[in-house]
Structure formats: C-alpha cells, structure tokens
Amino acid sequence: MTVYVLCFALFLVGVYGVLTKRDLIKIILSTGIMGYSANLFLILFAYKKGAVYPILSKGEEIKAMVDPLPQALVLTSIVIELGITAMLVALAIKLYEKYKTFDITKIRRLSG
Template structure:
C-alpha cells in the first residue's frame, strides 16, 4: 500500500514529463521521478522496529535496517544533483539561442 503511494509520486513526475511544454517544468518532473525512486528503495530497506546501521559502543542487540540500498541511494542522490546541473546548463544554453523555454518552438535549426 505504501509502495503504491510512492509509485503515485513517480507517476506525478511522469505526468509532468509528458504534459508540460516548459523546460523548467520538465527538469522539475525529472527530479520528482528521482525522488520517488530513492524513496522506494529506502522503503524496501526498512525493517520494523530496528535501528540505523551505525554500531554504537553500547552494543544494543536491536536489529538494523538494510544498509545496502541506503549506500546505493547515497550515490544516486549525488548523481541526481549533477544531472540537474547539466540539464540546467543545457536549458540556459537553449534559452540564449532561442529566447524561449517552449519545447515546441526550439525545433528549427539555427546556424
């Protein structure tokens, strides 16, 4: 049930990519889809009533959540930032050349 709610968040991002014509909105939608994927992986990793995966000197015998998806999501979050930065650079470049953010108007080639 909670997974399907997370999938709804993904679909909101998909809706934005499909419907919006403004490049900034498309960049935001791609970001939303990335958030949904990261959240889904961490939801999979969660274990009921358990601790974060850091060993403390107190040696509590409590179970820990799955650390592997967390480590991979840590990588994915940072890569998402670099993706956003690259998309923003491309969008600025497109704006300088065509003076619009509308993806329908940037079709024609300009020397």
C-alpha cells in the same frame, strides 16, 4: 503495500509532468520528482519493523538493524542526481540563449 502504491503514484506525477508540460524548467522539475520517488522506493523496500539505523555506537549491544545496502546505493544516486540537475540547467540556459524561449514547442530544430 499502500505505501508502495503511493510512492509509485508520486513517480507517475513526474511522468505526467514530462509528458504534458511545454516548459523546460517544469520538465527539469518533473525529472527531479521521478528521481525522488525512485530513491524513496528503494529505502521503503529495505525498512524492517522495529529495527534501528545501521550505525554501531559505543557500549550498546547489537539490536536489529535495517539493511545498509540500499542506503549505500541511494547515497550515490542522490549525488549523481545533483550533477544531472546541474547539467540539465546548463543545457536549458544554452537553449534559452539561442532561441530566447523556454517553450519546447517553439524550439523547432530539435524536433527535426
């Protein structure tokens, strides 16, 4: 259970970064931290004590294996995160070209 709590604490560090930082780059890094902890939580939840990875190998009898389903879901999630990071970086670069700053309190027209 302590492992789950620590993983959630990592998520909250990401939330802290999004809420209090005024730098676009650090906000992108904070969303990355939140993504890492969400992925890790799914895999923590699927671990079975004493089990091995879910890949059969030649000449070995089937032992206890961990759950392959969350691993499959997280595999797609990691790649999507990479695409999202690329898109956020592109947005930040465009904002920098227009306003010449990464400081979100100075990017006035977005706040309405």
